[in-house]
Amino acid sequence: MIELSNVNKTFKVAKRNAGFTEAVKALFMKKYEYIHALNDVTFTIRDGETVGYIGPNGAGKSSTIKIMSGIMAPDSGECVIDGRVPWKDRKAHVKEIGVVFGQRSQLWWDVPVIDSFELLKDVYRIPFDEYKKNLNRLTELLGIGEIMKMPTRQLSLGQRMRCEIAASLLHGPKILFLDEPTIGLDAVSKIAVRDFVKALNKENRTTVILTTHDMQDIEALTDRILLIGNGRILMDGTLDELKSRNTSKKTLVITYAGEKLPSVERVAVVKDIGGHAELVIDTGEISVAEAIAAISAAAEIKDITVQGTTVDEMVVSLYKEFKI
């Protein structure tokens, strides 16, 4: 159980304009600006949930993760995870969590991955049997049996990320924080990571909190979305709720005989070039079947595709809606 209430965090950032004179000026008078990274952030996450934490760059996602993992203390507000305040009871807290920072590495660069694992075993004081069991399961699920014997520096990004995730889970944590785990990965590795997280959540009831810019991650993994922008929680709901906000719009892509599509009532034309057209309808006004009937009455349709809004588009429209 993760409970955050009214969490605030402000950073002081030195600022100056470009140029030499400005740099000299800054020597004597430094200008600071206060950035409110987190503003009254409040939410509760139950055990076993998978939550997608989304928002544009600099919205405060990583700051929240840092607070929840006990690395950083907020200026004010409360955060209680399984009855502990992370930054006050850091050592006890971090035993129960696993963290993957997609942009950093926790594996020793020069030694085989398995050596890093062995070290983590001692660091977390994992009993030998449990370590063996977890390691076997992780190597099987993540397919890292052979990779493990190679030094970290010789691994590809996808291979390394799978090892990073395994490293974060050796001690069997109850909560897993994934900070952009699929950044820069190819399709195969992305899917491997997603499948693994899904299985982990299902079998072990591990709570997963995931920040990402990849909406397919969100779609594949999470049942709940938290949207943060400018340090505020703007939306807290399920993926379906988010979809239902947008699903009234459908896009029809058609290929037809002729040069120009005659206008059809209640169908908006987005694009119409040389026999290819992109149309948008609002299913509240006209059903897809009616629209197709109306269009085929007006022109000879050769091909037609109906598309819903992608999650990416939904998020863009959300960002627009909240002006972030």
Next chain:
Amino acid sequence: MRQYLSFFRIRFTGGLQYRAAAWAGVATQFAWGFMTILLYEAFYRSSPDGFPMEFNALVSYIWLQQALLAMFMPWFFDPETFDSIVSGNVAYELCRPCDLYGMWFVKNAAARLANTVLRCFPIIAVAIFLPAPFNIGAPANALCAVLFPISVLLGFAVMVAISMLVYISAFYTLSAGGIKVLAVSVIEFLSGAVIPIPFFPDAVQTVLNLLPFASMQSAPFLIYVGYVTGKEAALTIAVQAFWLIVTLIGGRAWLKRALKRVVVQGG
């Protein structure tokens, strides 16, 4: 304890890999040791009365200094530790259920010890068989022989504890370059690494002996050669223990403070 042992092991075995560097180091230390000894010999010849200790005692001091250089060199810093602070990788280290100060202390001590193990034996072995008075002599007396290892360990710990302070300063400055240069120069000069402390004017010596810097290499080496012995040696060790406790407690408290206001760099 188990965790610290593991950190020690991974860092120590890592350090043992650099054998070519160690041989180069041994060669450098020999050259440097001889040069220094020849320089002091010239001084000794011109005025033996101006020397605060026997010539052979000084030679032993210099060979010990060269053999144990990696333990006491003030300019050695673990780049990994600085990197982790500046790049924000310290985030991962903070996610571990262990004490950050202890972890860094052990890593540093291990790296220094690995270097020492590789270098000290060839130097000592050769220095023993050099013709007198250019050889390393035996400990001045039985008491010195007993107190020397204790004093070496204390001095080594003080050295690491003081370099920890430089690491922690990186949380505030983000580039420890300046502080590093400053700290290294001060420590080198005041710890007797450039000129042994007995060669300083008396008044200066009194002050230096009370500072933490004399508790690093100077204390054990002077005990070994018998310049400091008996009651004085016990007192020296007490001063070392005092500084070790002060630097450990101070460093820990400072790191705790730094972490409270820490901004883990990067997204």
